[in-house]
Amino acid sequence: MRKVGGTIFIFILMAVLFFLNWYVYQAVKTVLPHSILATGKMVYWLIASGVSLWIGFTFFTIMQEGKISTMSQKSLNLFLTISVTQFTVILFLFGEDIYRSLSSLFGYMTSSEPGSSAVLPSRRKFVSQLAFSIAAIPFTGFVYGIFKGKYDFRTIRKTVFFKDLPEAFDGFTITQLSDIHAGSFTDFDAVKRGADLAAAQNSDLFVFTGDLVNHKADEIDPMIASFAQIKAPFGQFSILGNHDYGDYTSWPSPEAKQENFDRLKEKHKKLGYDLLLDESRIIEKEGQRIRLLGVENWGVGFHAKGDLEKSLENVDQDEFKILLSHDPSHWDEQVKNHSKNIHLTLSGHTHGMQFGIETPVIRWSPAQYRYPNWAGLAEEAGKFLYVNRGFGFHAFSGRVGIWPEITVIELRKG
Incomplete structure (x- = not known):
């Protein structure tokens, strides 16, 4: 068939x-x-x-x-x-x-x-x-x-205000990368320039929100040193995206696919990333704390393995929470209306379709016909979602109007 x-x-x-x-x-x-x-x-x-x-x-x-x-x-x-x-x-x-x-x-x-006929x-x-x-x-x-455009890395800064942000975290910064798609790159010097730009932001926290590779764990090997240099005083954290499971290529056996997946998780360690698999970490500063959550991939029409409830185990209702979830459709379906208030969700996945127009007057991409929140900051009832446009590219080896992104989020109390 x-x-x-x-x-x-x-x-x-x-x-x-x-x-x-x-x-x-x-x-x-x-x-x-x-x-x-x-x-x-x-x-x-x-x-x-x-x-x-x-x-x-x-x-x-x-x-x-x-x-x-x-x-x-x-x-x-x-x-x-x-x-x-x-x-x-x-x-x-x-x-x-x-x-x-x-x-x-x-x-x-x-x-x-009489008798005339139509003449085109x-x-x-x-x-x-x-x-x-x-x-x-x-x-x-x-x-x-x-x-050129696929290596035209842009830094986008956003300030997000929260009334219940702990005082110690007022001005706290987070650098976010997403969708590296290592298997698509051929110019490793250009990749290093992008990684250098991310490292130069000197943020308090670094997060990576999934799709490290296209298919196989070894695709990231030539770029490990470039991304491993990105350090933050409060740590580097990561999650998985839909491409990281090896679902989009053929394997000689289920064991080979599992072995690749195990290697991929080891790559996160080599990069210096703390990979969050439906779990949470406490970020503490000056005796106050926020909670960082990370789920496996969960997306409408894609791999829906992530377990939000598991990541929220032992998390108090009144804790300030930041969630890493690869696919922004997760925010629409489960996160924004959850009984435990999740203040900020950081996602990627869409790439903005790597094609579109973003000006002060016109903002359009084919991605909007699939995702209501396809790039940038969204807010509903005081809960925020930020969708990173992606560091790399896939399928179409280019970017037109939707440039590769390094995001810097600043948390402010107010």
């Missing part, structure tokens, strides 16, 4: 790619000089066919192997870059086609000549030229995102 479903998917994908290429060609032939139209047509379809076959083969390989390789990432990069560019061109062409159709219909309806006006060259000019913007954005 799975094989049949995969075949149908590939067939639909190839049909969609052909339609996109055909529609965009309508603009291409409008702007090409008549003298090279035949040659241009041949070159266009040779390139389009070759790229489409490569993309189709890539998706077939991913479904067969159950994982995304470095070569697959390159093909996905090409697929997304071309598709978004084509959709931009098609928006203009579709608008023009509506105008042409209405114009033809109006001409037919108002014609006084020719495409206008300037519309196609405008379409290609505008499409150059997302094309350039994707090229930048693939080669």
